[in-house]
Amino acid sequence: MKINRSVEQGVYVMLMLALQKGHTPIKSQVLSTRLEVSDSYLKKILRKLVVAELVNSSASKDGGFTLGCDITAVSLLDVCTAVDATDQLIMPELNLANRVFPGDEVHIAQSQEIVNHAFSDAQSAFNTELAQVKLSSLLERSSFQHGVVDWATLI
Amino acid sequence: MKINRSVEQGVYVMLMLALQKGHTPIKSQVLSTRLEVSDSYLKKILRKLVVAELVNSSASKDGGFTLGCDITAVSLLDVCTAVDATDQLIMPELNLANRVFPGDEVHIAQSQEIVNHAFSDAQSAFNTELAQVKLSSLLERSSFQHGVVDWATLI
DNA sequence: ACATCTAAGGACTTTATATATCTACGGAAT
DNA sequence: ATTCCGTAGATATATAAAGTCCTTAGATGT
Numbered sequence: 001m002k003i004n005r006s007v008e009q010g011v012y013v014m015l016m017l018a019l020q021k022g023h024t025p026i027k028s029q030v031l032s033t034r035l036e037v038s039d040s041y042l043k044k045i046l047r048k049l050v051v052a053e054l055v056n057s058s059a060s061k062d063g064g065f066t067l068g069c070d071i072t073a074v075s076l077l078d079v080c081t082a083v084d085a086t087d088q089l090i091m092p093e094l095n096l097a098n099r100v101f102p103g104d105e106v107h108i109a110q111s112q113e114i115v116n117h118a119f120s121d122a123q124s125a126f127n128t129e130l131a132q133v134k135l136s137s138l139l140e141r142s143s144f145q146h147g148v149v150d151w152a153t154l155i
Numbered sequence: 156m157k158i159n160r161s162v163e164q165g166v167y168v169m170l171m172l173a174l175q176k177g178h179t180p181i182k183s184q185v186l187s188t189r190l191e192v193s194d195s196y197l198k199k200i201l202r203k204l205v206v207a208e209l210v211n212s213s214a215s216k217d218g219g220f221t222l223g224c225d226i227t228a229v230s231l232l233d234v235c236t237a238v239d240a241t242d243q244l245i246m247p248e249l250n251l252a253n254r255v256f257p258g259d260e261v262h263i264a265q266s267q268e269i270v271n272h273a274f275s276d277a278q279s280a281f282n283t284e285l286a287q288v289k290l291s292s293l294l295e296r297s298s299f300q301h302g303v304v305d306w307a308t309l310i
Numbered sequence: 311a312c313a314t315c316t317a318a319g320g321a322c323t324t325t326a327t328a329t330a331t332c333t334a335c336g337g338a339a340t
Numbered sequence: 341a342t343t344c345c346g347t348a349g350a351t352a353t354a355t356a357a358a359g360t361c362c363t364t365a366g367a368t369g370t
Contacts, residue, residue: 060338122284129277214317217365
């Protein structure tokens, strides 16, 4: 079990957008330079955040990305789900049961069902925990309410 | 988040050992042909189960693998932990915080701490669920108490 | 003590996935 | 019309999973 690195990138992008003074658009390049990650790769992550409606984008001169949600309502789970498509499909297809219970269709189905159900429950429990942590808990209220940083001009 | 394929192999190997008549040793080749997986690879998985003391091994003629534990006490979590080393290390090293809170050591540490803690809690919740499903729930008691199948001679 | 069968282990190859890059395209603002 | 910037697909690289092969070592029966 492993968490995608892009989850971290997604989280801190969201924080930067939340901190942006006046919540004005930030260009992808400003984000990527500051986070010291590849711009073209970060753009793909940004795109996923846009599709998930966590972020807005504007393609024009003076365009860029802005926050598309209430930072106090968005959780780590929301970012994970948006950024990591593999977030849900946990288990590889089970196909060994029919080798261990040959011909016994009932047992085959039952054992696979139990295993799948167990992992599905485990995943739910995992998600429930992540859903409880809002992104705003990583910041101070005063900082993100109207934004305090202009990333583009910050040295 | 993704589950290793070898977890499934580990689980069904355990079931085969539990079902083995008289709990006599089964050779790796018998296991691998029945499960239709590569023998040399299955041996590596078996080795991990041996190290975790879920399985015993004997290297000799008429040797092989036997159950090394009480199947009613062993859970899916035990198999996962034994077979998948990445079971624990969930998060890649966080290092973006110091780009978003430049110079603010307190915030850097705090935000990383919150994220790490969240994922750690999530992992625990995940494991708790898996620990509740014992391997014996995949079988009928009468089947594994003394074993009902001789895999080596089964057609 | 020896022959024999089997697990153990290391080095290696192959395959898949994550991560990152490049280039061309198209929309929006001025 | 021009310019900036996001979008998208093809491509390259890095890293991890999955599988193979060969050698070594351990237990058993004779």
